Amino acid sequence: MAKVLRAAVLGPPGSGKGTICKRIAQSFGLQYLSSGHFLREGIAANTEAGVLAKTYIERGMLVPDQVMTKLMLPKLEQMRNHSWLLDGFPRTLAQAQALNSLYQMDLVISLNIPYETLKDRLSDRWIHPASGRVYNMGFNPPRVQGKDDITGEPLIQHDDDKPEALMARLRHYKELAKPVIDLYKSQGVLHSFSGTETDKIWPYINSLLSTKMLTQPSDTHPTQMP
Numbered sequence: 001m002a003k004v005l006r007a008a009v010l011g012p013p014g015s016g017k018g019t020i021c022k023r024i025a026q027s028f029g030l031q032y033l034s035s036g037h038f039l040r041e042g043i044a045a046n047t048e049a050g051v052l053a054k055t056y057i058e059r060g061m062l063v064p065d066q067v068m069t070k071l072m073l074p075k076l077e078q079m080r081n082h083s084w085l086l087d088g089f090p091r092t093l094a095q096a097q098a099l100n101s102l103y104q105m106d107l108v109i110s111l112n113i114p115y116e117t118l119k120d121r122l123s124d125r126w127i128h129p130a131s132g133r134v135y136n137m138g139f140n141p142p143r144v145q146g147k148d149d150i151t152g153e154p155l156i157q158h159d160d161d162k163p164e165a166l167m168a169r170l171r172h173y174k175e176l177a178k179p180v181i182d183l184y185k186s187q188g189v190l191h192s193f194s195g196t197e198t199d200k201i202w203p204y205i206n207s208l209l210s211t212k213m214l215t216q217p218s219d220t221h222p223t224q225m226p
Contacts, residue, residue, distance in 0.1 A: 006084060006103050008107075010110045013173065020111065021034070031085070032085055037132065043057075053067050068089060069099075110177075
C-alpha cells in the first residue's frame with residue numbers, strides 16, 4: 001500500500017504556491033486542499049464557520065485562527081487515510097499547533113521568493129472573485145482581456161496586490177510565517193526553496209517528493225480545487 005503523505009506548501013502572496021501545489025497534486029496523486037476553496041464552500045453552504053468567516057472577509061479583515069481551524073480541521077479529519085497537500089493553511093502558529101494536535105506533518109515546503117519578483121508578479125495579477133481563479137498578465141493571461149475564461153465574468157485586481165500595499169502585506173506575512181517555519185524546522189520536516197522562476201524550482205521539489213513518496217499512489221486521483 002502506498003505511504004500516506006501529509007504535506008503543506010508555505011509562501012508569500014505571488015510566490016507561485018498555487019502552481020507548485022497543482023503540479024505536486026498532479027504528479028504524485030495527493031489531494032489538493034486549498035483553504036480558499038474551503039472558505040468559499042463554507043460561505044456558499046452557510047455553515048457556522050462559513051458564516052463567521054464571511055463577516056470578517058466582508059470587512060476586509062483576516063479570518064481569525066479559531067474560525068479557520070473550525071473550517072479546516074473537520075475536513076482534514078475526513079482525510080485520515082488519504083495523502084494530501086495543504087495550500088493556505090496553516091498561516092499562523094496557532095493554526096499550525098491546532099493542526100499538530102491532529103496530525104504529524106511529513107513534509108512542509110517553504111518558498112523564498114525575492115521581493116522584486118513578488119512585486120512584478122502581483123502587479124500583473126487579476127482574480128475571478130467567485131471561484132478564486134488567478135490570472136497573470138505576464139505568463140497566464142485570460143483568453144479575453146479582463147474576463148474569466150470559464151464564466152466570462154469580469155476580473156478584479158485586489159487593492160493589496162497594488163505596489164503601495166504590497167510591502168506591508170509581505171511584512172505581515174513574514175511576521176506570521178516565521179514561527180510556523182521555525183516550528184516545522186524544529187520537527188525536521190521543513191524544506192526551503194529559493195528562486196525567481198517556478199519552472200526552475202520545480203525539479204528540486206519534484207525530486208524531494210519522489211524521495212518522500214517511495215511508492216506513488218496508483219488508485220488515488222488528485223482532486224483539484226480552485
